[in-house]
Amino acid sequence: xxxxxxxxxxxxxxxxxxxxxxxxxxxxxxxxxxxxxxxxxxxxxxxxxxxxxxxxxxxxxxxxxxxxxxxxxxxxxxxxxxxxxxxxxxxxxxxxxxxxxxxxxxxxxxxxxxx
Amino acid sequence: xxxxxxxxxxxxxxxxxxxxxxxxxxxxxxxxxxxxxxxxxxxxxxxxxxxxxxxxxxxxxxxxxxxxxxxxxxxxxxxxxxxxxxxxxxxxxxxxxxxxxxxxxxxxxxxxxx
Numbered sequence: 001x002x003x004x005x006x007x008x009x010x011x012x013x014x015x016x017x018x019x020x021x022x023x024x025x026x027x028x029x030x031x032x033x034x035x036x037x038x039x040x041x042x043x044x045x046x047x048x049x050x051x052x053x054x055x056x057x058x059x060x061x062x063x064x065x066x067x068x069x070x071x072x073x074x075x076x077x078x079x080x081x082x083x084x085x086x087x088x089x090x091x092x093x094x095x096x097x098x099x100x101x102x103x104x105x106x107x108x109x110x111x112x113x114x115x
Numbered sequence: 116x117x118x119x120x121x122x123x124x125x126x127x128x129x130x131x132x133x134x135x136x137x138x139x140x141x142x143x144x145x146x147x148x149x150x151x152x153x154x155x156x157x158x159x160x161x162x163x164x165x166x167x168x169x170x171x172x173x174x175x176x177x178x179x180x181x182x183x184x185x186x187x188x189x190x191x192x193x194x195x196x197x198x199x200x201x202x203x204x205x206x207x208x209x210x211x212x213x214x215x216x217x218x219x220x221x222x223x224x225x226x227x228x229x
Contacts, residue, residue, distance in 0.1 A: 006157075009155065034217060034218075036218075042222065043205065043220040043221060043222050043223060044158070044205070044218075044220050045220070046217045046218070049217065089157060089158060102148075102160055102163060102173070103160075103218065105157045105158040105159075106157055107155060107156060107157035108155075108157050
């Protein structure tokens with residue numbers, strides 16, 4: 001089955017700096033890669049996603065890149081702000097010959113943005 | 116708020132007792148899920164249901180049971196057979212399991228068993 005590895009487990013940056021979180025997946029059949037943000041005590045919320053037919057996607061200060069050959073995808077946050085502090089989860093979903101599988105999540109990255 | 120309601124927010128039980136966690140959604144979503152979240156473990160799938168009256172085991176189903184008698188409801192029972200039940204439980208829903216079906220999560224229930 002699919003396995004998703006996420007690094008680093010913790011990340012501390014200064015306000016205004018960039019943050020990068022990386023994930024690798026094991027099954028080349030995976031075709032959907034969302035990122036979720038979970039603030040302390042709150043629910044995970046989808047912040048951006050990318051499909052396997054796209055190499056990069058941006059949404060304001062957030063971007064995700066996908067390298068299908070290497071089977072890894074990354075979340076990039078530029079000009080970080082204290083409110084970006086949260087746990088971020090990557091996930092991957094496989095395609096079983098047209099039928100979508102369930103999301104497999106990484107173990108999360110705790111991002112701390114210091115003012 | 117988000118269309119998925121989990122109750123209660125905090126739940127305390129004695130070891131050996133079964134406990135049921137509630138999850139209700141008004142998003143008209145077909146698929147519903149239960150995840151368990153432990154520190155440093157990410158989100159692990161317990162059970163999921165793609166349609167009423169049908170559900171499948173996830174990666175860590177042992178010691179848990181579910182039902183899906185209504186589209187809106189997907190309660191999770193943590194049985195006494197679950198060896199380490201203390202955790203944060205998240206319910207989620209999606210329009211289906213298609214590629215354009217992101218998960219929408221509830222606010223979670225923190226279960227403590229002593």
